[in-house]
Amino acid sequence: MRGVVMHAPGDVRVRDRDDPRIVEPTDAVIRVTAACVCGSDLWPYRGVEEVADAPMGHEYVGVVERIGDQVREIEVGDFVVGSFFASDNTCEICRAGYQSRCVHAEPIGALGTQAQYARIPLADGTLVATPGMPAPELIPSLLAASDVLGTGWFGAVAAEAGPGKTVAVVGDGAVGLLAVLAARRLGAERIVIFSRHADRQRLAIEFGATDIVAERGAEGVAQIKELTGGLGAHSVVEAVGTQESMMQAIRSTRPGGHVGYVGVAHGVRLPGEELFFSGVHLHGGPAPVRRFLPELIDLIWNRTIDPGKVFDLTLPLEDAAEGYKAMDERRAIKALLRP
Amino acid sequence: MRGVVMHAPGDVRVRDRDDPRIVEPTDAVIRVTAACVCGSDLWPYRGVEEVADAPMGHEYVGVVERIGDQVREIEVGDFVVGSFFASDNTCEICRAGYQSRCVHAEPIGALGTQAQYARIPLADGTLVATPGMPAPELIPSLLAASDVLGTGWFGAVAAEAGPGKTVAVVGDGAVGLLAVLAARRLGAERIVIFSRHADRQRLAIEFGATDIVAERGAEGVAQIKELTGGLGAHSVVEAVGTQESMMQAIRSTRPGGHVGYVGVAHGVRLPGEELFFSGVHLHGGPAPVRRFLPELIDLIWNRTIDPGKVFDLTLPLEDAAEGYKAMDERRAIKALLRP
Numbered sequence: 182m183r184g185v186v187m188h189a190p191g192d193v194r195v196r197d198r199d200d201p202r203i204v205e206p207t208d209a210v211i212r213v214t215a216a217c218v219c220g221s222d223l224w225p226y227r228g229v230e231e232v233a234d235a236p237m238g239h240e241y242v243g244v245v246e247r248i249g250d251q252v253r254e255i256e257v258g259d260f261v262v263g264s265f266f267a268s269d270n271t272c273e274i275c276r277a278g279y280q281s282r283c284v285h286a287e288p289i290g291a292l293g294t295q296a297q298y299a300r301i302p303l304a305d306g307t308l309v310a311t312p313g314m315p316a317p318e319l320i321p322s323l324l325a326a327s328d329v330l331g332t333g334w335f336g337a338v339a340a341e342a343g344p345g346k347t348v349a350v351v352g353d354g355a356v357g358l359l360a361v362l363a364a365r366r367l368g369a370e371r372i373v374i375f376s377r378h379a380d381r382q383r384l385a386i387e388f389g390a391t392d393i394v395a396e397r398g399a400e401g402v403a404q405i406k407e408l409t410g411g412l413g414a415h416s417v418v419e420a421v422g423t424q425e426s427m428m429q430a431i432r433s434t435r436p437g438g439h440v441g442y443v444g445v446a447h448g449v450r451l452p453g454e455e456l457f458f459s460g461v462h463l464h465g466g467p468a469p470v471r472r473f474l475p476e477l478i479d480l481i482w483n484r485t486i487d488p489g490k491v492f493d494l495t496l497p498l499e500d501a502a503e504g505y506k507a508m509d510e511r512r513a514i515k516a517l518l519r520p
Numbered sequence: 521m522r523g524v525v526m527h528a529p530g531d532v533r534v535r536d537r538d539d540p541r542i543v544e545p546t547d548a549v550i551r552v553t554a555a556c557v558c559g560s561d562l563w564p565y566r567g568v569e570e571v572a573d574a575p576m577g578h579e580y581v582g583v584v585e586r587i588g589d590q591v592r593e594i595e596v597g598d599f600v601v602g603s604f605f606a607s608d609n610t611c612e613i614c615r616a617g618y619q620s621r622c623v624h625a626e627p628i629g630a631l632g633t634q635a636q637y638a639r640i641p642l643a644d645g646t647l648v649a650t651p652g653m654p655a656p657e658l659i660p661s662l663l664a665a666s667d668v669l670g671t672g673w674f675g676a677v678a679a680e681a682g683p684g685k686t687v688a689v690v691g692d693g694a695v696g697l698l699a700v701l702a703a704r705r706l707g708a709e710r711i712v713i714f715s716r717h718a719d720r721q722r723l724a725i726e727f728g729a730t731d732i733v734a735e736r737g738a739e740g741v742a743q744i745k746e747l748t749g750g751l752g753a754h755s756v757v758e759a760v761g762t763q764e765s766m767m768q769a770i771r772s773t774r775p776g777g778h779v780g781y782v783g784v785a786h787g788v789r790l791p792g793e794e795l796f797f798s799g800v801h802l803h804g805g806p807a808p809v810r811r812f813l814p815e816l817i818d819l820i821w822n823r824t825i826d827p828g829k830v831f832d833l834t835l836p837l838e839d840a841a842e843g844y845k846a847m848d849e850r851r852a853i854k855a856l857l858r859p
Binding site for chain 1: 623796
């Protein structure tokens with residue numbers, strides 16, 4: 182089969198890779214209908230993370246081709262959405278809602294879903310079947326549920342977005358934009374996004390943002406304070422993962438408020454004294470997307486939400502390199518790849 | 521009046537200080553019945569924080585001597601317990617339960633309650649009157665409510681201690697010991713304290729600890745994992761404030777679990793990547809003791825809890841220096857001072 186490999190930072194290739202097969206009796210193999218490039222794929226692309234000849238991709242929707250002997254819930258022919266961590270969905274950690282930290286968790290990224298086929302471990306615990314074959318226009322939104330929507334949603338839940346709350350979102354990538362959508366669905370009263378890109382601002386407003394703040398750092402914090410009677414936001418979603426964005430998120434939050442951080446941290450060192458006196462709640466990490474998938478699929482299936490709008494570039498799998506390049510240069514919010 | 525002053529690190533003196541007076545119409549002046557030395561007073565004592573001729577003390581119980589014109593709830597002659605931050609208890613932050621970060625918060629420590637008298641700003645929002653004059657044996661417990669009990673309680677609440685939960689406590693000082701008591705009252709199933717001091721272990725067990733772990737660092741974490749089927753505790757209270765204790769707390773917590781940190785952070789830098797992948801909730805800071813005072817006073821008044829047991833040294837105010845020395849040398853858990 183054909184699949185994306187990152188040969189080295191900045192060097193994305195589409196190559197012949199071995200066809201995936203059932204390895205464990207709990208595996209499924211899916212024919213990938215759509216995959217995409219994640220903001221986190223840009224860390225190795227930019228050389229911030231080491232990479233050498235790595236299969237890429239951890240977001241996916243597709244049709245089940247084969248299942249192992251112990252797969253019970255998922256059937257051949259099902260159209261499925263899955264999370265970027267395989268999980269058994271039965272252990273104590275999964276039952277508490279933290280499937281991305283399942284005691285048997287396996288990162289799907291190591292397998293590479295930017296390909297024609299993919300092996301999905303722990304299929305019963307990882308995949309959720311849609312009610313039937315989706316209409317083509319639903320595919321991008323279902324694909325978004327696999328990571329960026331699930332991650333933005335977790336960020337908003339971790340930040341305790343809800344009725345009466347002012348929510349601020351740091352980061353205007355796909356995850357940040359979908360955190361806006363999530364905050365709106367969760368009933369937030371006011372939703373502020375930090376953004377200085379007109380196209381992203383437009384989409385944020387479409388998703389439910391009520392205010393845009395173009396300033397960053399101390400000036401951005403000052404703007405949030407001004408919008409909230411000097412107190413700061415009740416809830417702040419951090420969707421970048423840098424020292425600057427984490428500190429902007431913490432400083433934008435009122436004492437007793439909640440920071441939900443879902444940007445994969447890179448080089449972050451949180452100053453204990455400042456954090457202590459901030460009095461905020463901090464929660465985040467790799468989103469337990471599986472927790473939210475049934476609800477998200479339902480909202481998409483019923484056309485209540487349209488998170489697929491974050492895909493502003495669609496390419497054949499063979500042109501994956503252009504998808505990475507467009508996202509790296511911020512010409513695209515998010516690139517969908519069709520195998 | 522006589523009052524404690526820290527002249528320099530390690531140099532505690534009792535001196536004549538000006539009698540406090542009503543400065544703002546919302547002030548009260550109390551005659552201090554009992555004050556005490558806090559673990560956090562040891563930071564400047566040990567030279568970790570700068571100090572020069574500073575009045576000391578932020579824990580107190582006493583009798584109201586004078587009130588300002590705008591004080592409505594507190595009356596002259598009331599026996600009162602107060603928090604170590606003055607708060608109006610009416611602003612939006614206070615109403616959300618974060619009185620230590622009240623928009624008008626003032627640290628009581630700057631005023632110094634290790635003295636015969638003390639000025640308490642924002643008396644109506646800061647002080648809680650007991651139902652009457654307390655029996656002498658209740659004084660230590662009421663004094664504990666002013667900080668160490670309220671702080672341990674907040675740590676346990678922030679860590680979401682409750683029924684069915686395994687709670688671990690890092691730190692066997694007065695706050696850690698009272699976090700054990702709080703976790704027990706909040707219904708925790710299993711309570712583990714990290715401690716290697718026999719006297720503190722005994723008191724921890726009296727307060728409700730079910731397990732003692734003498735190991736620290738990686739070995740301590742391994743012990744907690746072993747006690748919890750490899751997962752880690754649901755709830756961990758951090759009551760020290762060092763890099764080592766914070767990391768021990770975070771690493772002892774299962775994914776999705778809660779760290780309540782109340783040790784005043786000194787030189788702590790939390791590694792963002794590890795925190796991200798830990799998946800824990802982190803909440804803490806200066807305890808909003810005022811939130812809990814009515815409930816805690818009630819539990820003490822009804823003799824349901826006896827947190828005053830943490831005071832294992834009682835001295836006249838004039839001997840304050842010995843109280844600091846005994847705590848610094850860990851000969852005493854906590855020293856009560858009688859003006």
